[in-house]
Amino acid sequence: MSSNELSGKVAIVTGATRKRGLGRAIALCLAHAGADVVATGASAKGSLTEDERQEGWLGLASVVDEIRALGRRAHGVVVDVSDAAAVQRMVDEAVAELGRIDILVNNAAYPRTRDRVPVQALDDALWARIVEVNLNGTMYCAKYAAAQMLKQGRGGSIVSISSGAALKAPVNFAAYAASKAGVHALTSSLADELGPAGITANVVAPGFLDTARIDMLREEGRWEKRLSTIPIKRPGTPQEVAELVRYLCGPHARWISGEVFLINGGEVRRAAN
DSSP: OOSSTTTTOEEEESSOOOTTSHHHHHHHHHHHTTOEEEEEESSSSOSOOHHHHHTTOOTHHHHHHHHHHTTOOEEEEEOOTTOHHHHHHHHHHHHHHHSOOOEEEEOOOOOSOTTOSOGGGOOHHHHHHHHIIIIIHHHHHHHHHHHHHHHHTSOEEEEEEOOTHHHHOOTTOHHHHHHHHHHHHHHHHHHHHHGGGTEEEEEEEEOSBOSGGGGGGGSTTHHHHHHTTOTTOSOBOHHHHHHHHHHHHSGGGTTOOSOEEEESTTHHHHHHO
């Protein structure tokens, strides 16, 4: 990886408060490549795990400190991505603090919760909230960040984080899978609309990642059962996904747009076969 390939670029990475999270890994990877970063979270600390609390992790503030320690400019913003007006303020604040926006990574997502049930048992309000955050939030961020990129006239990159579940649509995943599948369709439209301005739009769809979001699966037997479905027989790391995101935002990916990139140890490919 070139240490300078994103030099002079400013990136927004949403959902970047967790120490063992994908958003933090992406933010740091882009910073290592030279980008200044605006990191966001639904709250300043997010939902911290016990080990994060014991280690003195401060959520958004800690991520910002890590980016600055790499010699990059950084700014933290607390934002509910499902609130269009709040997203517009986030974009305005990013420009006021760091001068421009060249990269948007839509990583914010509603946490795994009581939604993993059959459709008949799915709470209506919970369905609506998952769609609001995962799909509407992605649209609002793309809409207002792209408007700034168009104003600048120097192209840009939008990468939205989805999931293999959007393609597999497994049992008891209706809300999550449907909201993420909507991100795929949205990205296809964005690629067509923004391409003439040199703005690319792509989706990265990870499989089973070793992050704090799946800690509930570490119970005896559940972890091993989950790994048995993955040909490579291990979970992915946030850093592996972050490197793919970094590439899609870099100078060698300017002719890649409208695509969905699976990164899952072969799991979705095998299911499709």
